[in-house]
Amino acid sequence: MELELCRVGKSYGRQRVFQDVSFLLQAGEVLGLVGPNGSGKTTLLRIIAGLVWPDTGAVKWLGSPLRTRERIVYFAGGETLSPSLTGKRWAALFDVTERVALCDGRRVSRMSRGNRQRLGLAVACARDPSALLLLDEPWEGLDPVCGGWLTDSLRARVQGQRGSVIVASHRLHDLAMVVDRYALFADGSVVIWVPPKEAAMADTVNALRHLMMSSRGAA
Amino acid sequence: MKISVVRFFWATTPPPRTLVLLWTALTGGGVWWMLSGASDSTGLFAVCLYLQMFAVSSGFMPSARAGHFDPLLGGLTSRVRSTAAHWLLSSVPGVTAWVILGSVEWLISERGAAVAFRTSSLAAVALVSTVAWLLTLPFSRWAGAVMWTASLVTVASTQSGGELLQVASVVPQAGTEPEGLATLGTVVFCPFLLLTSLDQAPARADVVALGVLAVAATALLSGVCLVAWRDYPLDG
Numbered sequence: 353m354e355l356e357l358c359r360v361g362k363s364y365g366r367q368r369v370f371q372d373v374s375f376l377l378q379a380g381e382v383l384g385l386v387g388p389n390g391s392g393k394t395t396l397l398r399i400i401a402g403l404v405w406p407d408t409g410a411v412k413w414l415g416s417p418l419r420t421r422e423r424i425v426y427f428a429g430g431e432t433l434s435p436s437l438t439g440k441r442w443a444a445l446f447d448v449t450e451r452v453a454l455c456d457g458r459r460v461s462r463m464s465r466g467n468r469q470r471l472g473l474a475v476a477c478a479r480d481p482s483a484l485l486l487l488d489e490p491w492e493g494l495d496p497v498c499g500g501w502l503t504d505s506l507r508a509r510v511q512g513q514r515g516s517v518i519v520a521s522h523r524l525h526d527l528a529m530v531v532d533r534y535a536l537f538a539d540g541s542v543v544i545w546v547p548p549k550e551a552a553m554a555d556t557v558n559a560l561r562h563l564m565m566s567s568r569g570a571a
Numbered sequence: 572m573k574i575s576v577v578r579f580f581w582a583t584t585p586p587p588r589t590l591v592l593l594w595t596a597l598t599g600g601g602v603w604w605m606l607s608g609a610s611d612s613t614g615l616f617a618v619c620l621y622l623q624m625f626a627v628s629s630g631f632m633p634s635a636r637a638g639h640f641d642p643l644l645g646g647l648t649s650r651v652r653s654t655a656a657h658w659l660l661s662s663v664p665g666v667t668a669w670v671i672l673g674s675v676e677w678l679i680s681e682r683g684a685a686v687a688f689r690t691s692s693l694a695a696v697a698l699v700s701t702v703a704w705l706l707t708l709p710f711s712r713w714a715g716a717v718m719w720t721a722s723l724v725t726v727a728s729t730q731s732g733g734e735l736l737q738v739a740s741v742v743p744q745a746g747t748e749p750e751g752l753a754t755l756g757t758v759v760f761c762p763f764l765l766l767t768s769l770d771q772a773p774a775r776a777d778v779v780a781l782g783v784l785a786v787a788a789t790a791l792l793s794g795v796c797l798v799a800w801r802d803y804p805l806d807g
Binding site for chain 1: 582
């Protein structure tokens with residue numbers, strides 16, 4: 353499995369979001385997207401998911417330009433679940449009823465923010481374990497136990513190079529537990545950063561903070 | 572993994588209960604009314620057409636921009652398929668009611684007097700089912716039907732508008748293309764006229780109905796293009 357972004361750029365009207373984003377994602381890898389609010393993390397995820405067209409550049413999936421998004425699973429947060437849905441119906445759509453908690457007749461509109469998030473994540477993780485999983489702020493609204501479950505699920509997903517994951521988040525500690533490489537968004541460009549192999553988690557988080565502050569200062 | 576598009580829309584944006592109840596009541600009541608000896612069922616089909624205007628005004632973009640349709644909209648091919656399914660699911664309840672009522676009408680009336688399955692009546696259903704759906708795509712549910720109703724009421728309530736509707740709905744004779752276009756424009760604006768005013772000139776009525784069907788096909792195609800070739804960033 354392989355995702356390749358080649359000089360991808362996007363603007364909304366006159367406002368440039370980013371330009372010349374290039375990277376390659378191999379099976380079994382977790383890429384973390386970090387950067388300030390509005391820097392383009394969600395836009396990049398939606399480009400890869402096929403929901404937003406890039407203005408420039410190309411996205412290749414499994415060696416060919418993306419036409420359909422087969423084997424790509426995208427979840428942008430509990431707020432993107434339709435309020436009319438029930439947990440049972442949502443899981444049934446993807447045939448994962450047996451593997452998902454909260455799979456009852458309660459409507460999403462009556463669930464707490466955290467439970468919506470749990471439902472969406474559980475369904476996304478249970479769908480096609482070998483797919484490329486795209487997650488936007490997945491730890492938001494989760495309690496520590498559920499957050500731990502998510503971290504374990506992401507680790508398990510990439511073991512044995514089955515699936516791969518791209519995850520955008522501001523939670524640097526959570527990211528540091530699963531991410532292999534980072535894409536740092538700042539001032540319309542993206543820099544790929546690989547933390548040292550043996551670095552402690554705290555050092556990785558501090559280094560990330562430093563990089564983000566300095567890129568903000570440069571901007 | 573392939574997702575059933577119809578099941579997806581049925582789960583995420585099911586038709587409102589009020590609408591389901593109204594369709595059931597209209598179909599049941601209509602069948603009873605025709606079986607009890609009603610002489611002219613044009614009014615019944617006009618009500619059916621009006622309800623269809625609201626039923627197909629199901630809306631798309633606000634839900635799509637809220638991320639509700641994310642699993643469906645990745646990639647051009649799936650967008651075309653999804654849009655077609657969205658239109659189909661919005662239209663089917665009304666079309667089903669029309670077919671049931673029309674079948675009853677056809678069975679109990681003299682064949683020539685049946686309203687539901689005339690070419691012009693079917694064209695009216697196709698037109699309402701596509702144009703109201705297209706008008707509502709960028710907005711929330713009911714918007715297209717409300718806009719269409721407001722336009723009809725506004726035009727009909729002005730003296731010149733009312734006269735225009737009356738005059739232009741008269742079927743022109745052969746060889747008068749400008750009047751033919753005026754008729755087409757009028758029945759597209761007020762499709763209820765297709766149920767009543769084209770009785771006297773069936774051959775000419777078929778030509779107008781074909782024009783209406785072309786407008787309906789264009790509306791459907793425009794809707795598919797509107798959904799397929801656009802970005803879906805998240806709102807908020």
